[in-house]
Amino acid sequence: MPDFTREQNHGGRVAGVDEVGRGPLAGPVVAAAVVFSAGVPDDLAAIMDDSKKLKPAVREAIAARLPSVAGVEIGIGAASTQEVDALNIHNAAHLAMQRAVARLPRLPDHVLVDGNKLPAFGCSAQAIVGGDGLSLSIAAASIVAKVVRDRIMARLGARWPDYDWQRNAGYGTAAHRQALGAAGISPHHRKTFGTVRRQVAAGQTEKQA
Structure with a gap:
């Protein structure tokens, strides 16, 4: 389970940043930056983890509580x-992370980023593989995020x-790929990605709303 050791060791206002x-x-691609300037309540720390490991209802409950x-x-x-x-x-993804940090009330003293590459934030930062x-x-x-x-x-x-998309969030499930073939490409499809790119190359045009 994640802990608050890295934030405490650095001191000051430390932002955790991740993208989805x-x-x-x-x-x-969406990113968030979160600063716990007064620490993390024990009961919240006990249930937080990498978002991929949590059930949707738990993620929603945590996200709803965090602003308070x-x-x-x-x-x-x-x-x-x-x-x-x-x-x-x-x-x-780096642009989204930079925008997330820029939308904090003020620049943090330090940024912890999930991954192995660092965007430029204008402050000290550290990339942590498996940081979430x-x-x-x-x-x-x-x-x-x-x-x-x-x-x-x-x-x-x-x-x-x-x-x-309500169920697959845009990921390339079998049903999503089949729908691409049957319904065509929407304005929200990434035309440089795999199946979508091949359909564009084959001459498939974009659907209109």
């Missing part, structure tokens, strides 16, 4: 489907029901 949505065929925790600061950033295609997913399972701040950021992105995809799914 590198792999899907559709939708934005004393001393918590949250910033959310995203990079659009068009930015993913223009910049590549690696650079778009090691740092409570990063775990919180992963939860917030996941909840926000899932909500975005559910809203998009209501407008584009062929692809079942």
Whole structure:
């Protein structure tokens, strides 16, 4: 389980940063930055983990509670489907993380990032492989980013029901791939990604809303 050791060892205002949505065929990549300037309540620390390991209801409950925790600061950033295609997913994910940190009330003293590469934040930063399972701040950021992105995809799914985004969040499930073949490409599909790229190369045009 993640803990608060890295934040305490550094001192000051430490932001945990993570992104969600590198792999899907559709939708934005979303990042969050979370600062626990007054520490993490014990009962919250006991249930937080890498968002991928938590049930949706637990993620939702944690995300709903975080804004009311004393001393918590949250910033959310995203990079659009068009930015993913223009910049590549690696650079778009970094852009989303930079935007998340920029939307904190003020620049943190230090940033902990899940992964092995660091965007430029304008302050000291550290990349931690598997950080969402090691740092409570990063775990919180992963939860917030996941909840926000899932909500975005559910809203998009209501407008584009062929692809079942409410359930697959834009990932390339068998049903999603079949829908791409049957219904075509939406404006929210990443045209540089796998199945979508091949359909574009084959001459498939984009559906209109």
